[in-house]
Amino acid sequence: MAGFALRKDKNGAVAFVGFFDERADFSPVMDLGGNPLALNFRGVVGINSLGVGKYLDFVELWDERKVFYDECPQQLVDAFLMLPALLGPEDNTAEIRSLAVPYRCAKCQDTFSIMVRADEIRGPAQIMTFPARVCPKCNAFLKVEPIAEDFAVLVEQGALKIGK
Numbered sequence: 001m002a003g004f005a006l007r008k009d010k011n012g013a014v015a016f017v018g019f020f021d022e023r024a025d026f027s028p029v030m031d032l033g034g035n036p037l038a039l040n041f042r043g044v045v046g047i048n049s050l051g052v053g054k055y056l057d058f059v060e061l062w063d064e065r066k067v068f069y070d071e072c073p074q075q076l077v078d079a080f081l082m083l084p085a086l087l088g089p090e091d092n093t094a095e096i097r098s099l100a101v102p103y104r105c106a107k108c109q110d111t112f113s114i115m116v117r118a119d120e121i122r123g124p125a126q127i128m129t130f131p132a133r134v135c136p137k138c139n140a141f142l143k144v145e146p147i148a149e150d151f152a153v154l155v156e157q158g159a160l161k162i163g164k
């Protein structure tokens with residue numbers, strides 16, 4: 001079973017590894033991280049309801065601190081969409097700087113979760129355009145899965161600042 005760990009990475013961000021569940025301990029984050037506080041979620045493999053509870057306690061500690069979310073994997077993006085409170089208090093929403101976007105290759109019939117920077121996505125929110133990516137297997141251009149349209153909610157929430 002996946003455990004939980006966190007460390008400060010070379011860019012000064014606090015990086016999480018493993019699963020957000022009852023064993024997840026976010027208490028060192030505020031001391032470890034700076035202001036603004038950058039959180040990297042690349043190594044996160046999932047979150048359950050107990051992890052959500054722990055994370056929401058951690059969000060309470062942010063106060064006025066500016067918080068950035070980097071490299072959010074798909075499982076977490078799904079969780080943000082279902083539970084916006086994971087993005088922080090309404091008046092101090094975290095800013096997602098990069099997140100996994102689901103792409104599909106029509107040729108290989110395969111889907112790929114690919115990291116995209118927020119400013120690579122073009123608005124407006126209702127008709128977002130995602131950056132072109134090629135299939136890692138066959139090099140054909142990929143299509144963005146329709147579910148990515150749900151990201152409009154994140155834009156409206158102020159969590160995802162897409163390009164114009």
Ligand SMILES: [Zn+2]
Pocket residue numbers: 105106107108109135136137138139140
């Ligand atoms: Zn392909």
